[in-house]
Amino acid sequence: MKKGLVVDREAKYIGVYIDGKVYTGIPRKKVLKKTKIYAGDYVLGKIIDNENFAIEQIENRKNLLIRPKVANVDKALILQTLKMPPFDDFLLDNLLVIYDYFQVEPVIVFNKIDLLNEEENKELTDIENLYKNAGYQVYKVSTKTGEGIDKLKKSLEGDIIITAGPSGTGKSSLVSKILNIDLETGDVSKKTERGRHTTTGIKLFKFGENSFIADTPGFSSVDASLFMDKKEIKNHFREFLRYSCKFSDCTHTKEPGCKVKEAVEKGEISPKRYENYLKILEKAK
Numbered sequence: 582m583k584k585g586l587v588v589d590r591e592a593k594y595i596g597v598y599i600d601g602k603v604y605t606g607i608p609r610k611k612v613l614k615k616t617k618i619y620a621g622d623y624v625l626g627k628i629i630d631n632e633n634f635a636i637e638q639i640e641n642r643k644n645l646l647i648r649p650k651v652a653n654v655d656k657a658l659i660l661q662t663l664k665m666p667p668f669d670d671f672l673l674d675n676l677l678v679i680y681d682y683f684q685v686e687p688v689i690v691f692n693k694i695d696l697l698n699e700e701e702n703k704e705l706t707d708i709e710n711l712y713k714n715a716g717y718q719v720y721k722v723s724t725k726t727g728e729g730i731d732k733l734k735k736s737l738e739g740d741i742i743i744t745a746g747p748s749g750t751g752k753s754s755l756v757s758k759i760l761n762i763d764l765e766t767g768d769v770s771k772k773t774e775r776g777r778h779t780t781t782g783i784k785l786f787k788f789g790e791n792s793f794i795a796d797t798p799g800f801s802s803v804d805a806s807l808f809m810d811k812k813e814i815k816n817h818f819r820e821f822l823r824y825s826c827k828f829s830d831c832t833h834t835k836e837p838g839c840k841v842k843e844a845v846e847k848g849e850i851s852p853k854r855y856e857n858y859l860k861i862l863e864k865a866k
């Protein structure tokens with residue numbers, strides 16, 4: 582059997598990518614009895630002719646994200662800006678928790694570095710170091726000047742990727758840049774996509790040797806506690822995992838012998854990150 586990747590999902594249409602070509606996927610009845618088919622699904626089946634591919638089987642998914650509905654996502658590019666719009670650390674920390682929970686590697690991307698003066702550059706370096714020390718990948722780019730794009734792109738080889746982050750941070754601009762498509766032409770811009778179709782189709786666009794990136798809508802707020810049990814949240818602040826508290830089920834709030842709280846006091850853990858952790862817990866009540 583041949584293996585393909587679902588790269589286009591729109592109403593009844595299933596586009597399956599196999600060796601550089603997209604076929605129309607036709608699922609066997611037995612397949613649809615078991616599950617729906619999503620963008621990002623790895624499918625097994627037979628090439629029927631030049632255009633059609635019979636889907637016999639769907640591989641087990643590593644994950645399935647809800648918004649957008651994409652399966653098997655390896656990485657989430659979390660777009661942020663220091664300004665325009667202003668950096669929102671609470672939103673970022675929520676997203677870091679959510680993607681970690683779904684086993685999607687979060688990659689923090691600060692865009693629009695062309696707008697920064699010396700002082701702001703220093704401020705961004707501090708934030709960069711904070712998140713790197715906490716255990717996350719951080720890239721700084723400008724989709725306007727192209728700075729940092731190649732380095733980011735190289736790090737994405739072989740992955741299924743989505744973008745996330747507030748409106749106006751440059752998600753569309755980044756996707757266009759990664760795909761080497763001029764934004765002005767609007768070829769893959771989700772805005773044109775949406776204009777054309779009324780439904781919310783999902784497409785994965787291929788770049789490099791074997792990488793795929795989805796066209797993702799923006800949002801202004803997200804709440805980690807809606808996705809998981811309150812007790813789970815502490816497991817997705819990566820820097821907390823380096824410490825063993827007196828109680829193994831320590832929530833790092835009021836317990837004696839809490840090594841996480843000690844680390845905050847010693848300056849090993851960022852007070853801002855800890856504060857955001859408490860804020861997420863508070864919301865979960």
Ligand SMILES: Nc1nc2c(ncn2[C@@H]2O[C@H](COP(=O)(O)OP(=O)(O)OP(=O)(O)O)[C@@H](O)[C@H]2O)c(=O)[nH]1
Pocket residue numbers: 692693694695696722723724725726747748749750751752753754755798799800
């Ligand atoms: N100065 C500067 N402006 C940028 C950069 N990247 C994007 N922009 C601008 O920022 C604005 C928002 O960019 P988009 O790519 O539409 O942002 P988005 O995150 O896709 O926004 P939504 O579709 O609302 O989610 C546009 O006016 C872009 O031209 C950059 O690196 N530098």
Ligand SMILES: [Zn+2]
Pocket residue numbers: 826831832833834836838839840841842
């Ligand atoms: Zn603790």
